[in-house]
Amino acid sequence: MHVDLGTPVNTALFLYILYSVQRIVFPSTSKPKTVPTEFKGGYSWKPKSHPPTVVFKTYTPKMLEPFNGEDGGRILLAINGTVFDVTAGRSFYGPNGMYGNFAGRDASRGMAKQSFDIEMITPSDQPLDKLDDLSSDEIENMKGWYEHFANKYIICGKLVNEA
């Protein structure tokens, strides 16, 4: 195969390939001045601190309640005994969100009955909702929501009556 380096396009491409190859063979190891937000610079640097981790915990309704996002902090909610960190969905569950009633609460009944009315929420000083009056369709609906949340958010604990 004959490659004609004579044309300006081919010369430019050749120089670009040479440059790319030397970037691969001799990667830049200089330390970035600020912590990069992307991994463009490779892994030759160490972040200043470990990224935040989520610890699986056991929550009672009282312990869950403060995580309602009102202070701008984390937002948790529970479905069928599983606690999800829904902070990423602040527009849904934050103080002005359409589903703000679920924040810091057991959302099982509301998910089952497709309602975000306050009557769906068991007060946090009462025992957990046993959900035993729900129809099988409602239970299925709740499970559908559970799947949605499990695919989208991080499971960070379980909800129990007593810690």
Ligand code: HEM
């Ligand atoms: C007026 C009727 C309703 C409208 C217009 C509406 C609208 C929406 C919209 C636009 C989304 C966002 C979808 C997305 O971007 O993924 C959403 C998600 C959602 N809706 Fe509704 N909705 C309504 C009723 C309800 C009811 C009654 C419930 C009660 C359970 C509900 C629970 C949810 C939940 C849990 C999500 C998922 C949020 C998330 O992914 O974190 N919605 N809705």
